[in-house]
Every structure is written in structure tokens, then in C-alpha cells.
Amino acid sequence: MVAPFAVLAEPARRRILDLLRERPRLVGELSAELGLSQPGTSKHLRVLREAGLVEVQAIAQRRRYALRAAPLAELDDWLAPYRRFWTRRLDALERELDRMEDA
Amino acid sequence: MVAPFAVLAEPARRRILDLLRERPRLVGELSAELGLSQPGTSKHLRVLREAGLVEVQAIAQRRRYALRAAPLAELDDWLAPYRRFWTRRLDALERELDRMEDA
DNA sequence: CGGCTATATAACCAAGTAGCTATGGTGTGG
């Protein structure tokens, strides 16, 4: 139940979640798509599992991993109070772009 | 221009941003509030600076650090496609809580 | 100018970790 920040610091793990967002996958599929060794993939999956970010379904000797996005809410909560800081800037940028289009 | 994920994996750095969200601060203030050594604090500030998450203003021999939230948008972008996955669950939870209140 | 304050950088160390290969466990299918 480590904060998801540390878990998501690893690009490979973000990539796994991106893939699972599409549909659940077997370890072998993930390993192939990541271009990573099978044990390496399993290690990342373990971290994600312990963080509650994925759930496993056993199908014979296979393991189907699926996304569990709930813990990401914690990340969103941390982010929330910052949102107004950059939306302002984006608004300013948009106005700037609009001005450039006019010219 | 490292992805902000790795930068924010460190609790001390998230704490720094939280403090700067309130108001800009000097290194000494941050060091004190974090309970960290001054060099340690400076090291974190360097990482945040290189990630574009803070900006510095020199005042004599002091350094006033301020929040620059723009790079957090990248984090928000990554998070966006996941949002619908847990809002569903939260909605369900809310309905459940409403039901409990009624009882 | 001399000493003090504020900060950055350097050098070092201990701990964590991501990758690998090797191996173990388990269920399938021929």
C-alpha cells in the first residue's frame, strides 16, 4: 500500500497500466509488448499488485492481469489543489495563440 | 526535462511543492520545515528546478523558490484516460453512502 | 575589511532497485 507515486515512477509500469487500460492481458503478452524478460515483467506486476493497481485472475497456469484504477485517485487528490495554477497559464497561452491566429 | 513522475516519487519533494503552493520560501525555511539538512534540501530543489517545477529568485545571498506548476499538466494528461475508471466506482460508493444515511 | 549568513556543490556512503539468468511449481495436453 505504498503511495502510487513511487510505483508510477517506473516507465515500464506506466506502460503496463496503459496496456491494461485497453484490455486485460496475460504475462506473456505484456512481456512481449514491453520487450522485457518474463521475470522482469513479473517483478513489475508484483509491485503493481501490491499497490492495488492491478488484479489477477488465474486461468489454469496462466495469469490474466487487469487494471484496478482506484488507487490512482490518491494521485488525483494530490494533484487537485495544483490544477488551478496551470490552468491559468494555459488560459493565458490560449489567448496568446488566439491573438497569433488573428494576425 | 525528465518526466515529473520520477521527480514526485520522493515525498520530500512533494512536500516542498505543497509548501510552495502556499507561498514562495527561502531555502532555510524549507530546510527547517522539512526537518532536513540544508544541502539535502538544496539537492531536492535542484531536481525540482531542472524539472521546471520551481523557479528561483535571487535576493542578495538568499534564494526565494516559487512554484511552477506547468509541468504537472503532463501528469494530469497521463491520468486523464484513467479517470473514468475510478469515477464509476466512486459514484457507486456515493450511492452506497447515501443509502446508509437514509437508514 | 573581517566575520557572519545563506546557499550551492563535492565527496562519500548505505540502501534500494531494475535488469538479468537460473530454478521451482503447477497445470495441460498429447
Next chain:
DNA sequence: CCACACCATAGCTACTTGGTTATATAGCCG
């Protein structure tokens, strides 16, 4: 029931990193 496929874990290594102390740089003030 046996050889194989799928996956997890163990064990190793190289690298990264967060913390420290020591030192350098720079500006202030008496």
C-alpha cells in the same frame, strides 16, 4: 503420465539516489 508451457521467485550485479559532512562562493553588515 510425461514433456512442455506459463509464471513466480531466488540470487546476483550494476546503477541510481537520498542522506550525510566538508568545503566553496557570494553578499551583507559592523
